[in-house]
Amino acid sequence: MKKRKTELEKRIFELFFVITFFLVLTLTFIEWQLAKFGINQYEDLNIKSTLSELKIARTEMEMGKQDLLNNLETDTVIIDALQKGDKNLINDHLNRNFKSENIEKLIICNKQREYIFGEQWELLNKYLSQIYRDISKENSGIFIGNFGNRLFQITYNPIFISNEVKELLGVLILIEKFDMANLKLSSDSEVSLISYDKTLSNNAIPGNLTEYISDINDLIESMTEKKLEQTIKKFNINNAAGIKIFYDLANEPTGIFIISYKRYVNQFVQQSILIFILILLAFTLVMISLLGNWFSKTILIPVRNISNNMQNISENPSKLEPIKKQYSGVLGDMVTSFNTMNIALSRYGQTLREYKELTDNLDTGIFWLNQNFDVILFNPSFVKIMEMDENQINHQNLSKLMGLEEKQFAKIYNAPLTFPNIKIYPNKNQKFVALNIRAVKHDESTKFFGSIIDVSKEIRESEARKSLELELIKSNKLADIGKKIEGIVHNINSPLNTVLGYAQLLKKDLKDNTDLDRIIEAGKNIAQTVKGLLTKVKQSNISADRPIDINEMITQELEFCKHNLFFKHYVTLTTDFQKSLPNVTASYGDLSLCTANIINNAIQAMKDCVQKELTIRTYEEDKMIYIKITDTGEGIPEYNLNKIFETYFSTKIGKSGTGFGLGLAITKSIIEKYDGKIEVESKQDFGSTFTLILPQTKG
Structure with a gap:
């Protein structure tokens, strides 16, 4: 414990030292950046001041020449001479009225680009077409030209005659040298004004910049590519330069103005900042020592005492x-x-x-779900109901645990979800559970709280009651039918035997009478039918399970169906019975009733259909016997497929006036009693297929 406290004090002191050091370091860095910014601003201001002086000097040169051009532009004698094309008149007028130093560099051209006054220059010929293109827009201008490694400032003004539409008469052009002598700069900075060359030599730039000639050439190349006019470059802590590039009318570089700047102030400030940093670090160490001692006495020791008490409480x-x-x-x-x-x-x-x-x-299982519907918290009853280990449940998706689809949870955000009867199979044991889930907002997220109850006992009791009700209905129905059939058979046999006896007596006397033969044959057929019906009733009344030949049983049922005139005359029957089909152990009456229900429903469904075909197929697969009955009747709507096996639900109600909704419910109950199942496939207006699946007799 004591060692832990000592380490805590040490870590606190180290943390305090680090925070203080970084605070001082941050302040120093800020101080450095501010000083650096101020120095840069000061240097930029000095260099820009020289560039501004260059601009002012150039403007002063331009103003004097522009006044001369403006006067000449409005001179009526010159305008009249240009209209007449009289060169002599212009020469006499200019020499007589203007000083020679003002007009010695003057050139006048007419609108046909012919020289009217002044000497032809190869430099001017280079730009004449561009000047005329510019003055056609009523523009005057000024630019720096480069000729023979010398720079010239060229100023030009158009001459128009004012009619209804302005008409260009010619152009006034004034050319003068552009050098340091004409600029008359007063700056103390070392400067150079040179004609443009892609690669500058050392003697073309200020002497203290010669070691940076490569950087300067690269910078000028970059500026000309981007068409930049001026920039400032800092090479190191001692030297900087300002560069301005002049462009002609074609936006091509013609001249370069370079300013050299010595950065003495920057060097001094950097040294001062270094001294300041050293002093600040020494001051920091002293303050850390003093503040550390104060911090230990006033804060660390009291906090340590509180920590001891907190440790006792935590233990x-x-x-x-x-x-x-x-x-x-x-x-x-x-x-x-x-x-x-x-x-x-x-x-x-x-x-x-x-x-x-x-x-x-609680006997009820309680659980929490996250936003992905994964189980994150649960009570012991949930584990007991699911019959799984806690590790198997934790962070498992509820839909997988319960066999549900995720889309079934979509409405949970609007209202609680209740699943009253979910079938699950923990450890391969069938269970029925009731599930309730509701959304609960937690901070900025949503969690889901739920409960689960084992309702297997209640469901099985309910199913047992339904099965008992169906068995009672079936037994009463079969018993009633058996009594009626026995009575009918008894009533038919007596007169039938009498008819056959008298017909046979008459036959002895009237041996050639064919009508008696037909009467005797028909009587025997009736007797055979009655005998078969009586046999079926007796077999149906035997409730004990025994091996049943499915093919024979279906054949017998179809024989009885032939007494249905609609079936006999309008329905096309197709059978496909597997030979040597294994028997099924069950009550004959149960299977006979199930088969009769499906066949009768199929016949009933085809009464109003154009195509009337009934197909019955039997086969064995994986030790299960399949009875597949297919009709081309009206089919069952998809929304009714999950209801047709419910008690008292019938699709015949309102159509034929018959049907109580018991046939399929009884059939399903009987088939499931023998560990079988019934499946249905149906498409409305195309027909249905019912498949009875039963286990074959063992052994």
Whole structure:
């Protein structure tokens, strides 16, 4: 414990040192950046000042020449001479009225681009077409041209005559040298004004920049590619340069103006900042030592005492002893808050234990789900119902555990979901459970709370009651039919025997009478039918299970169906019976009733159909006997497929006036009693297929 506390104190001191150091370092960095920004701004201002001076000097050169061009542009004598094409008139007028130094570099061309006044220049010929293209838009202009490694400032103004539509008469062009002598800069910076060359030589730039000639050439190349006019470049802590590039009318570089700048102030400030950093670090170490000692006495020791009490509480939370309040200020408030928190936690813990005891002793399974419907919390009853280990349940998706589809949970956000009867198979044992789930908003997320109840006992009791009701209905129905048939057979046999006896007596006397032969044959057929019916009734009344020949049983049922005139005359029957089909152990009456129900329903469904075909097939597969009965009747709507086996549900109600909804319910109950099942496939207006599946006789 003591070692742990010592390490805590050490870590706190180290943390304090690191925080202080990084705070000082951050302040130093900010100071450095601010100083650097200020220095850069100061240097940029000085370099831009020289560039501005260059701009002013150039503007002053332009203004004097522009005044001259404006006067010449409106001179009526020149306008009249241009209209007449009189060169002599222009020469005489200019030499007589203007000073020679003003017009010695003047050139006048007419609208046909012919020289009217002044000497032809190869430099001017290079730009003349571009000048005329510009003045056609009524523009005047000025640019720097490059000729023979010398720079010239070229100023031009168009001359128009004002009619209804402005007509171009010619252009005034003034050319003068552009060099340092004409600019007359007063800056102390070392500068160079040179004609443009893709690769500058050392003697073309200020001497202190010669070692950076490669950087300068790269910078100028980049500027010309981007058509930049000026920029500032800092090479190191000692040297910087400002560069301005002049472009002609074709936007091609013609001249370069380079300013060299010595960065003495920057070097001084950097050294000052270094000294400041050293002083600040020394001051920091002293402050850390003093503040560390104060922090240990006023904060660390009291916190250590509080920590000891907290440790005691954490080791034995059931035994709550409040910390004595022996500190004032913030530490005193901390102790009070801690005591209050412990009391609240103790009460909360007690409440949780009570709730846990309550949920652990419920027969109902309780569980929580996350947003993905994974089980994240559950009580012992949930584990008991699912018959699984906790690890098998934890973070498993509820839909997989219950055999549900995820889309069934879509409506849970709007209302609680209830599944009253879900069939599950924990450890291959069938169970019925009732499931209820509701959404619960928790902070910014949503969780789901649910409960599960084992209702297997109730479901089985309910199913047993239904089975008993169906058995009673079936037994009463069969008994009633048997009594009626026995009475009918008895009533038919007596007169039938009399008819046959007299017919045979008459035959002895009238041996050639064919009508008597037909009467005797018909009588024997009736007797055979009555005998078969009596046999069926007797077999149906035998409730004991015995091996049944399915093919023979179906054949007998079809014989009785032939007494149905609709079936006999309108239905096409197709049978496909597997030879040597294994027997099924069951009550003959049960299977006979099931088969008769399906066949009669099929015949009834085809009465109003154009195509009337009944197909019955039997076969064996995986030790199961299949009886497949297919009709081409009206079919069953999809929304009724899951209802047709319910008691008292019938699709015949409202159509033929017959049907109580018991036939298929009884059939399903009987088939399931023998561990079989019944399946149905149907498409409305195309017909249905019912398949009875029964286990074959063992052995």
